[in-house]
Amino acid sequence: MTRSRRHVLHAVAAAALSSLAFGALAQDAWPAKPIRIVVPYAAGGSTDQLARAIQKPMEDFLKQTVIVDNKAGAGGTIGTDLVAKAAPDGYTIVFGNSGPNAIVPLMRKIPYDPVKDLRPISVVAFTPMILAVPADSPAKNLKEFVAQARQKDWNFGSVGNGSLSHLTGEHFNALAGLKLTHVPFQGGAPMMTAFGGGHLQAAFVTGLDGAGMLQAGKVKYLAVATPQRTNVVPGLPAIAEEVPGFRSVAWFGVLAPAGVPDPIAAKLHEAVVHAVSRPEVQKMFAERNIEARSTSPQEMAKVIRDEMAQWGEVVKRSNIKME
Structure with a gap:
């Protein structure tokens, strides 16, 4: 190998290591600016109330401002699509639920793939119907x-x-x-x-x-x-x-754009778990017949898959469609 070629290879390797180090430093410094939680429904509704319940505890954990931003419309799919297409840097996340993340996609075409375009972070709450x-x-x-x-x-x-x-x-x-x-x-x-x-x-x-x-x-x-x-x-x-086999349980939780790096997703997960564990959050949820419970990202992904399978059968059997 020539001396000049060795020089080029060393330079490329150094640049790559520098890039990795910069990326690691950037992720270590995350979050460096406010985080936006998009609620895909109007202010004051069930989803909005639960999102705002974890807002302050997440701020305390991350030592950064957390903003709740309501983007309502189309059964929750407008706000969810906004996050699916957002920069995968962890600064824009969605407070999702059964509707736009599992049920609406079964009944009409939507502009995002609820499984491929969003990364589960953690469930925040379960509530039975x-x-x-x-x-x-x-x-x-x-x-x-x-x-x-x-x-x-x-x-x-x-x-x-x-x-x-x-x-x-x-x-x-x-x-x-x-x-x-x-x-x-x-x-x-x-x-x-x-x-x-x-x-x-x-x-x-x-x-x-x-x-x-x-x-x-x-x-x-x-x-x-x-x-x-x-x-x-x-x-x-x-x-x-009285009706054997009947079950219907709603969930609420946090998802991020699919490309969010692992270290940032892990920090988001820690923040959500911290928020859900807070006594004031547990109390507020319990008073409303809601179970405050965090999950791993893998468990949340399974909740979504299982729900799509369950309600897919109901949609097909009842021939339910949405405009």
């Missing part, structure tokens, strides 16, 4: 509800066509042998208002959606959609006791 009925419903328990619904022309509300609450109702129809008519609304607030006005016979709600009306005595909970009874919503039977 709860069968709610008006306070004056003639059904006093789950068994009575199923028996009476088979004989009457009852309906069920949802927070929107193609939402988890919609799919849960259709899944319930199929497994319980019912024909409850679906009535979609534009979000949880108008759906719960319809309860107060006596326009619905049932709905599957999260603890966040139902809390106000439950406390006001306008709705009552009959059963929870976990496979067994759960302390997350104490005192309620599991729907599966």
Whole structure:
């Protein structure tokens, strides 16, 4: 090998090592500017409330400003797409949930691949869907509800066509042998208002959606959609006791653009785990019938895959489509 060629190779190797060292230093210094958590729904909703609950604890852990940025629209897919296409530097992440990350992609074409374009960081919370009925419903328990619904022309509300609450109702129809008519609304607030006005016979709600009306005595909970009874919503039977095999549990969590480097993804994961473990976060979630629980990125990826498989069958069976 000539002396000049050796010189060139040494120079290339030195440049490569320098580049790696610079990258390592840059990641060690991360975060060097504010981090934006995109919430793909309007301010004040369930997803927004949970994202804001972990905002301050994440700031404390990362010693950097964390901003919650609401980018609502198209069932959560507008804000999620924004993050999927963001620079993979960890400064733009999304507070996702079952909808835009597992369910909506089953029913219509979206501008991102929920599996390939986003990197799971950690689940933040799980919340079972709860069968709610008006306070004056003639059904006093789950068994009575199923028996009476088979004989009457009852309906069920949802927070929107193609939402988890919609799919849960259709899944319930199929497994319980019912024909409850679906009535979609534009979000949880108008759906719960319809309860107060006596326009619905049932709905599957999260603890966040139902809390106000439950406390006001306008709705009552009959059963929870976990496979067994759960302390997350104490005192309620599991729907599966009357309708074997029934399950519907929503999740909320943090995802980043797919190309985020491992060290930054690991630091984000540590920040989320810290936030979820904080007593004030645990208390706030528990008061709303939500389980605060972090996961590994691999566990979160499996949650998404399993959910897509479960609800894919329901979408196909019920021929559910979204515009």
